[in-house]
Amino acid sequence: MRKRGDVYRRLARHLDDLPAGFPPTKSGVELRILRTLFNEDEAKLALRLSVLPESPESVARRAGLSASEAARKLEAMARKGLIYRLEDEKSGLRYSANQFVIGIWEFQVNRLRPELIRDMEEYLPTLITDSPWKKTPQLRTVPVMESLPVRHEILAHENAEDMLRGQDRFLAAPCICRRERTMMGQGCDKPEEACLIMGRAVDYYDRNGMGRVISREEALAMIRRAGEAELVLQPSNAKKIANICMCCGCCGVLRTIKSHPRPAEFVSSPFRATLRQDACSDCGTCLERCPMGALTRRNGQGIELDSVRCIGCGLCVLTCPTRSLTLVRKPEAEQRDVPPTLRHTYVTMARRRGGLKFIKLVRSLFRSALRV
Numbered sequence: 001m002r003k004r005g006d007v008y009r010r011l012a013r014h015l016d017d018l019p020a021g022f023p024p025t026k027s028g029v030e031l032r033i034l035r036t037l038f039n040e041d042e043a044k045l046a047l048r049l050s051v052l053p054e055s056p057e058s059v060a061r062r063a064g065l066s067a068s069e070a071a072r073k074l075e076a077m078a079r080k081g082l083i084y085r086l087e088d089e090k091s092g093l094r095y096s097a098n099q100f101v102i103g104i105w106e107f108q109v110n111r112l113r114p115e116l117i118r119d120m121e122e123y124l125p126t127l128i129t130d131s132p133w134k135k136t137p138q139l140r141t142v143p144v145m146e147s148l149p150v151r152h153e154i155l156a157h158e159n160a161e162d163m164l165r166g167q168d169r170f171l172a173a174p175c176i177c178r179r180e181r182t183m184m185g186q187g188c189d190k191p192e193e194a195c196l197i198m199g200r201a202v203d204y205y206d207r208n209g210m211g212r213v214i215s216r217e218e219a220l221a222m223i224r225r226a227g228e229a230e231l232v233l234q235p236s237n238a239k240k241i242a243n244i245c246m247c248c249g250c251c252g253v254l255r256t257i258k259s260h261p262r263p264a265e266f267v268s269s270p271f272r273a274t275l276r277q278d279a280c281s282d283c284g285t286c287l288e289r290c291p292m293g294a295l296t297r298r299n300g301q302g303i304e305l306d307s308v309r310c311i312g313c314g315l316c317v318l319t320c321p322t323r324s325l326t327l328v329r330k331p332e333a334e335q336r337d338v339p340p341t342l343r344h345t346y347v348t349m350a351r352r353r354g355g356l357k358f359i360k361l362v363r364s365l366f367r368s369a370l371r372v
């Protein structure tokens, strides 16, 4: 007979085989998180899903369930954010595996508990550092609108407003990082509604009660407020985006990369700040604005910018009274390629994690396609 923990270990490996990974720890905190989120039945059913969306009938055959039982269980799991649901008129409801981050974790925004938050805090450094994030981040950083350098040099996928063109549905969702920090008594004064969701993902969020559908004008207003509210714009790492996060110091990703000596290596950002020390009045405003601690005051010698800490968010540029800070494009060799779609991003992530992970991803897609 299998030990109770076995299904969770298998689920952990299953999640680790997905492009974004779910790296193991010595402490086993990741298994504790899975036990809190999934009951054993749910864990077993999650093991039956791949990244390819399937109908309940198709999953039922593999899971030894009736179609109606599979439909009921899959929908209940989707409502808990444990698996993903796609719906369209042609194919009806279909379900697929969720990656842990960005995915299962963010979808727990309405199910947070202090123990779960503490476990996630413990897991976060491993999750960001040992996962494929450094090689292929899931989010990019783009400058807040007013800090953009000369407008005609900016590509459409580098301009948050341009990224909204071609999108027809928008939803404002609460930021899980901010909610976590608030629940732990470490919250900030930033607006909680800080995740802008677009396109087909709107259905999932809306059906799960994770936000409110908004108009294009409201979506644009959210983006335009980011600079003033000291929020870093982080869209999906693709030219066709699915979301824009507006992150502050509560952000688990930003907090983790800030603790590294070279945060710039963890982000995909085409720009970085430059400082004209001769023009700087030493007012100190930028020291407060920079989310990465890239700007510091040297002993009696004015302000210094450490470019390996700069993620090109533009927040310092916006409020520098002497225009000593500007954003410049990085040399081409230092700019990362931006994949055309998120599907390309995930395939790239799997490929960069090494042959075995890539083969497992392809095999899982193939198996699902054959419905075995």
Ligand code: SF4
Pocket: 174, 175, 176, 177, 178, 194, 195, 245, 246, 247, 248, 250, 251, 252, 253
């Ligand atoms: S990534 Fe940023 S916006 Fe998204 S949940 Fe975390 S802090 Fe909030």
Ligand code: SF4
Pocket: 272, 273, 289, 290, 291, 292, 293, 294, 295, 309, 310, 311, 312, 313, 314, 315, 316, 317
């Ligand atoms: S120096 Fe800091 S605030 Fe300025 S662009 Fe870089 S990371 Fe952003």
Ligand code: SF4
Pocket: 275, 279, 280, 281, 282, 283, 284, 285, 286, 287, 303, 319, 320, 321, 322, 323, 324, 325
């Ligand atoms: S905000 Fe501008 S003027 Fe003030 S210290 Fe920073 S660089 Fe200097």
